[in-house]
Amino acid sequence: MKLTCKEASHLLSQGEDRRLALGERIRLRLHLGICDACTNFSRQVQTLRKALQALRERSGPDPRS
């Protein structure tokens, strides 16, 4: 069964928080192969993760104080 973008976005997010089942990973990969919007979403989710890590590690002075 083909995934919609809405379903794919849920799976992409959950993939950050739990191990997806094999079937879910396969369907997701098939969807990403043909969908630029969800591929961008996937990269955005990764970017958010990296950005929060950067905020955690950043030790410079607080720009807001």
Added chain:
Amino acid sequence: MNDFRTRVQAERGYLLRYARLQLRDAAAAEDAVQEALVAALAGEAGFGGRSNLRTWLTGILKHKIIDTIRRQSREATPLPAEGDAAEFDPLFDESGHWRDPPSDWGDPNALLEQKQFMAALQACLEGLPSKTAYAFLMREHMGCETTEICKELEVTPTHCWVLLYRARMALRECLEKTWARK
């Protein structure tokens, strides 16, 4: 003042920024850091120079932050119903396509160096509803596992995934509006 005390105090600024980002409340952050520093100074023996001082202090602070989150999330307004991929979501049309497709933000590593992006992200984080923000920040900022987040926020794993999903969707949408389309 002994050397240990001075070194601990020197990390105060870092710890405050850490707590402020996570709790989004300057007064609550101040309290958590104060409690962590008191605990750290009383527990100098526990440090014993084994690990990095900042890492050790951050570990203590995390516990204090989680205590605060637990207290505050009990007082917070009840959450909306769970919701999953089957629920109505205004970001998608009836056939499940994006109404406003995510754009290409380019190289993530370059973005992290971009002040405007990081400032927009912090502003967007402040706009999230509190429980959604706690879940997301516990996951991505403090690096907690989902099971721990569910436990502290007293929600089911499914609900936890929904909170994290909503946070990511809201943040990316906010960033598209406030940063990407400038």
